[in-house]
Amino acid sequence: MVSAALELAGFFLGLLGLLGSLVSTVLPYWENTAHVGSNIVTASGTVKGLWMECVTQSTGAFQCETFNSILALSSDLQASRALMVVSLVLSTLGLAIAVLGMQCTVCLEESAEVKKRVAGVAGCFFLAAGFMTLVPVSWTTNKVIQNFYNPNLPATLKFDLGDCLYLGIISALLSIMGGVMLSASFCEGQEGGGGPGRWHGGGYPYPAGGLPATRNTTNLQMGGMNVNSRGQTLVPTGNGSLGTVHGKPVAAGYDVTGYV
Structure with missing residues (x-):
């Protein structure tokens, strides 16, 4: 500046x-x-x-x-x-x-x-x-x-x-x-830079406080599993309910971004 x-x-x-x-x-x-x-x-x-x-x-x-x-x-x-x-x-x-x-x-x-x-x-x-x-x-x-x-x-x-x-x-x-x-x-x-509200490293712009405080938890239906936007996989358990598996969602040799 x-x-x-x-x-x-x-x-x-x-x-x-x-x-x-x-x-x-x-x-x-x-x-x-x-x-x-x-x-x-x-x-x-x-x-x-x-x-x-x-x-x-x-x-x-x-x-x-x-x-x-x-x-x-x-x-x-x-x-x-x-x-x-x-x-x-x-x-x-x-x-x-x-x-x-x-x-x-x-x-x-x-x-x-x-x-x-x-x-x-x-x-x-x-x-x-x-x-x-x-x-x-x-x-x-x-x-x-x-x-x-x-x-x-x-x-x-x-x-x-x-x-x-x-x-x-x-x-x-x-x-x-x-x-x-x-x-x-x-x-x-005209220079890119470290001011608030600017784009950092070519990523998405965030406000000055950092990442958004809340996220949507929309569930995605993939095969027989439900995948929410937090990176958690909901799989059916033996008692008829859904369990949560933390980590990258995997389904039939594919993940959300492509091949495993």
Whole structure:
């Protein structure tokens, strides 16, 4: 069975991934002004994010302005917004579901199989959230690098990679790692094994308490003898009654399973 420590590690990695993705989504440090060319670096600079653009004045003042019109934004920025928001929602759902499915919690204790599957579902949510965070971060990183090395683009329009891009990549990897650890519960559910109610050694399944407490004692008529299901043979005696012979039932050179 997947250890509780592994599930806890996956839970906390997913939590760290959620916090990192939240910070990356809110803060505007996705693109920083690149000071390139022969000009001396000035004190002012511009940073851009998913929701706002901020400017640092030469006096040290920091002023931000949100993007007012959604329709005026580029398609890649709109897609990045949507993916990051969906990633946050999936991570939050994954945390809530993981609390129900982890072994260290008291929820769903009546069914170990259901508990494992719930933990695996939480891992799938973390995996999806990690990939959704990785897509817009990688997309923006590729765009910034291409624009930086574009010779036809003026130096004033070139940007460097912001801190939120690095944080987004790390957060996505943490969410994916946490999802893999929690999803290991699905792999364990496919293994045969020593849990209660499972089939043991290819035999018939019995409940956790072992063999059934009672058995039917249906009698089988074979020749001139009665054989019950407990392996006892009832044979006629001299006084007209039936006697019991313990052991394997035998009749006319044959037993119940075949030749003697």
